[in-house]
Amino acid sequence: MERRTFLRVTGVAGILAAQRAPAFAQGTKLHWLRWNDFVPAGDVVLRQQIVEAGKALGAEIQLETINANDLQSRITAAIQSGSGADVIMTLHNWPHLYAASLADVTDVADWLGKDQGGYYGQSEQAVKDGARYLAVPWSISGLMIAYRKSWFAEAGATAPPKTLEEYRQLGMKLKKKGHPIGQTLGHTFGDAPAWSYPLVWNFGGAETDKQGRASLDSKETVESVKWMASFWKDACDEGGFAWDDTNNNRAFLAGEISASLNGASIYIAAKRGQDKIKDDKGEPMWRDIDHFAIPRGPAGTWGYHIPFSHMVMKYSKNQKPAKELLKWLHAKEHFGKWFEVMEGFSVGSTKYWEQHALWGKLDDAMKLYRTAAQASRIIGYQGPPNAKASEVYSKYILTDMYAKAAQGMKPEDAVKWAAGELKAIYG
Amino acid sequence: MKKPIAGGAGAATGVEVTLASSGVSRPRRGPLSPLENERLLAGVLLAPTIVLLGMFIAYPFVMGVWLSLSSTSVGNVGHFVGAHNFVKAWNDSIFRTAFWNTCWYTGWATVFKLTLGMWLALLLNRSFRGKRIVRASMLLPFIVPTVLSTFAWRWMFDPTFSVLNWLLFRAGMITTKLPFLSDGDYGMWCAIVVNTWRGMPFFAITLLAGLQTINPDLHEASSLDGANAWHRFWHVTWPLLKPVTLVVVVFSVIQTFSDFQLIYVLTGGGPANATHLIATYAYQVGVATGLLGEGAAISLFMLPVLFLVVWLQLRYLRRLETT
Numbered sequence: 092m093e094r095r096t097f098l099r100v101t102g103v104a105g106i107l108a109a110q111r112a113p114a115f116a117q118g119t120k121l122h123w124l125r126w127n128d129f130v131p132a133g134d135v136v137l138r139q140q141i142v143e144a145g146k147a148l149g150a151e152i153q154l155e156t157i158n159a160n161d162l163q164s165r166i167t168a169a170i171q172s173g174s175g176a177d178v179i180m181t182l183h184n185w186p187h188l189y190a191a192s193l194a195d196v197t198d199v200a201d202w203l204g205k206d207q208g209g210y211y212g213q214s215e216q217a218v219k220d221g222a223r224y225l226a227v228p229w230s231i232s233g234l235m236i237a238y239r240k241s242w243f244a245e246a247g248a249t250a251p252p253k254t255l256e257e258y259r260q261l262g263m264k265l266k267k268k269g270h271p272i273g274q275t276l277g278h279t280f281g282d283a284p285a286w287s288y289p290l291v292w293n294f295g296g297a298e299t300d301k302q303g304r305a306s307l308d309s310k311e312t313v314e315s316v317k318w319m320a321s322f323w324k325d326a327c328d329e330g331g332f333a334w335d336d337t338n339n340n341r342a343f344l345a346g347e348i349s350a351s352l353n354g355a356s357i358y359i360a361a362k363r364g365q366d367k368i369k370d371d372k373g374e375p376m377w378r379d380i381d382h383f384a385i386p387r388g389p390a391g392t393w394g395y396h397i398p399f400s401h402m403v404m405k406y407s408k409n410q411k412p413a414k415e416l417l418k419w420l421h422a423k424e425h426f427g428k429w430f431e432v433m434e435g436f437s438v439g440s441t442k443y444w445e446q447h448a449l450w451g452k453l454d455d456a457m458k459l460y461r462t463a464a465q466a467s468r469i470i471g472y473q474g475p476p477n478a479k480a481s482e483v484y485s486k487y488i489l490t491d492m493y494a495k496a497a498q499g500m501k502p503e504d505a506v507k508w509a510a511g512e513l514k515a516i517y518g
Numbered sequence: 519m520k521k522p523i524a525g526g527a528g529a530a531t532g533v534e535v536t537l538a539s540s541g542v543s544r545p546r547r548g549p550l551s552p553l554e555n556e557r558l559l560a561g562v563l564l565a566p567t568i569v570l571l572g573m574f575i576a577y578p579f580v581m582g583v584w585l586s587l588s589s590t591s592v593g594n595v596g597h598f599v600g601a602h603n604f605v606k607a608w609n610d611s612i613f614r615t616a617f618w619n620t621c622w623y624t625g626w627a628t629v630f631k632l633t634l635g636m637w638l639a640l641l642l643n644r645s646f647r648g649k650r651i652v653r654a655s656m657l658l659p660f661i662v663p664t665v666l667s668t669f670a671w672r673w674m675f676d677p678t679f680s681v682l683n684w685l686l687f688r689a690g691m692i693t694t695k696l697p698f699l700s701d702g703d704y705g706m707w708c709a710i711v712v713n714t715w716r717g718m719p720f721f722a723i724t725l726l727a728g729l730q731t732i733n734p735d736l737h738e739a740s741s742l743d744g745a746n747a748w749h750r751f752w753h754v755t756w757p758l759l760k761p762v763t764l765v766v767v768v769f770s771v772i773q774t775f776s777d778f779q780l781i782y783v784l785t786g787g788g789p790a791n792a793t794h795l796i797a798t799y800a801y802q803v804g805v806a807t808g809l810l811g812e813g814a815a816i817s818l819f820m821l822p823v824l825f826l827v828v829w830l831q832l833r834y835l836r837r838l839e840t841t
Contacts, residue, residue, distance in 0.1 A: 163805060163806050164801075164805050164806075166592075167592050167804075167805045167808060167810075170592050170593045171592065171593075171810075188592065188807070188808050189592060189593055189808070190593075191593040191594050192592070192593030276789065276790075277786065277788045277789060278785075278786035278787055278788040278789075279786070328677075328678070329697060329700055330677025330678050330695070330697065330700045331677070331700065332677075332697070332699075332700035332701070332788065332789035332790075333677045333697075333698075333699035333700040333705070333785065333788065333789060334677060335786070338676075338677065338678065341678065341679070342678045345678070345679070347678050478591075478808070481807060481808070482807045482809065485802060485803075485806040485807040486612060486802060486803075486807065487788070491788075491790045491791060494788070494789050494790040495790045498701075498702065498789070498790060508611065511611065512610075512611065512612070515606070515609065515610060
């Protein structure tokens with residue numbers, strides 16, 4: 092669909108021509124639910140934008156932000172009771188889980204993809220069911236390994252490790268020096284799956300085959316588990332079994348760990364708090380931080396960069412204004428304001444944002460995030476990221492497979508356990 | 519023969535109650551006013567309770583049973599699947615781990631709460647200065663919302679910044695950090711400790727109330743007969759306290775077996791499901807995964823276990839009362 096056609100169909104052209112808000116029912120109220128962003132400045136911009144959007148669309152917009160771990164319970168309660176927020180932010184492939192309860196947003200998502208250079212693979216897969224878009228892709232949170240340059244250099248690494256084995260060897264030296272690597276294997280929504288899924292892929296394993304049948308039980312998966320068990324013992328802070336998505340940030344900024352897979356929030360927080368967050372020499376820590384992608388395994392160098400999207404709920408009586416709101420927010424001049432304050436922590440769901448002027452202004456340490464999303468797969472790989480993939484994710488089966496081996500279970504047995512769980516889910 | 523019941527309401531309201539009616543006809547009266555009609559009045563007085571119980575106990579329970587027998591998932595009504603969800607849960611290794619964890623957690627937490635609660639109650643039953651303040655402050659762990667107090671414990675057990683590890687290290691008792699929440703066994707014992715800390719005051723205050731109903735003369739008499747403290751406890755206090763103890767244990771077992779908040783906040787069921795309980799796993803399956811039918815089936819597994827425990831304890835209680 093041409094942009095012009097889209098504008099005509101959705102009536103936006105008319106709104107622009109009339110120079111006033113659309114004729115939504117008087118007193119239209121939109122309730123928008125999101126997480127508390129790891130970069131609070133992003134929420135500040137959105138709160139300013141809803142005022143502008145409200146005036147432009149003739150609706151009163153309320154933005155509610157909650158803890159990320161509470162999103163799913165709110166979504167479930169809203170769907171089952173048939174009332175709640177009109178627009179809800181989701182992570183991962185959750186829209187597939189709620190497909191029956193979502194309004195069709197194909198028109199907005201189609202427009203966005205075409206208008207802004209096309210979606211990254213995982214952004215589209217996370218929200219698309221056949222030809223129908225279940226949600227409108229919003230952004231991607233890139234996950235890279237933040238590390239302390241000086242400590243890596245002391246351990247003999249002037250450049251980041253290129254392979255997982257090099258990473259383990261380096262980690263061993265770092266741990267002996269009292270600077271272990273910090274990696275969660277806990278039950279937490281972001282950092283744990285962003286590590287455990289790519290680890291399977293980078294050794295050549297896969298959760299499912301192309302037909303969506305469980306295929307985890309392979310020698311490649313066993314190899315990945317063996318590597319993880321020794322990596323854990325040799326290189327990691329063993330407290331990571333109980334870490335959530337915030338523990339590694341705190342441990343890194345307190346100088347307890349030398350590296351950790353994370354969004355860019357460690358670097359951003361270190362820079363914003365440079366007066367307080369210092370390294371062991373008393374210098375601002377952010378100068379000593381850089382990033383690298385999960386190193387290459389025998390089968391590649393994939394990452395899992397988490398896609399975010401917005402669902403318009405089927406129970407909402409304000410589906411049209413809700414879609415208008417999403418379209419308004421995704422206009423380049425509006426999304427750009429949010430994108431800029433996120434400083435690379437979140438990138439766009441489309442490739443257009445790789446060319447944004449922000450990348451020229453950011454520190455070198457942040458530039459890796461510009462194209463990070465290109466090397467991402469999505470949970471459920473190689474099959475479709477459907478509701479069954481969500482079940483595997485929600486039960487932390489892949490993460491627990493590694494955790495069990497790291498706690499001493501034989502790698503073969505850990506894989507057998509996880510494969511059994513997947514078999515019960517996928518059939 | 520007409521025999522009015524003596525005094526009171528009957529006389530005051532003019533209602534006569536007859537014990538025998540042979541040969542004597544009841545005097546004719548006009549229609550009863552609504553307040554005089556006992557059946558109607560009972561119905562009216564009970565109605566709010568029945569409505570509340572129906573709305574908040576019966577309906578959710580029946581709904582839960584229906585969900586457990588259906589393939590309902592979030593946003594999909596589902597259809598009747600019989601015992602499929604129960605069979606699937608039973609064949610699920612995470613469920614079996616959670617089931618065993620729940621029994622272990624409930625068992626040990628109850629033992630500790632009972633032992634420490636009893637000890638505390640015996641201490642508080644003595645006379646000392648500031649007795650009332652101590653008794654009131656003892657209830658604090660029970661009053662503070664579970665989520666808040668568990669967050670505080672979580673900070674104390676933090677894998678990186680645990681104040682307990684710091685204290686033990688400073689005191690020279692450890693050389694490396696104790697893996698409070700990052701080791702499965704430690705994690706479970708930490709959860710039991712927090713549950714005991716929180717639940718012990720309930721035991722203590724209830725047992726204290728029971729202790730105060732025991733006639734001091736009995737202790738005095740047994741002392742005169744030469745009984746030492748242990749004998750007085752075992753032969754006088756304990757037999758008289760048994761009924762109260764059993765009631766407290768029943769309540770505690772029900773609450774502990776269905777515990778959710780504490781584990782959800784403290785460990786999230788990790789590491790590697792080592793601290794998952796039935797309630798947290800049911801939440802994970804029912805809410806996070808959206809499989810409401812399967813989640814309901816998992817949580818209903820608590821029912822037969824609790825029913826059996828409560829039935830056995832109440833049966834024992836009844837036996838105690840009759841003897």
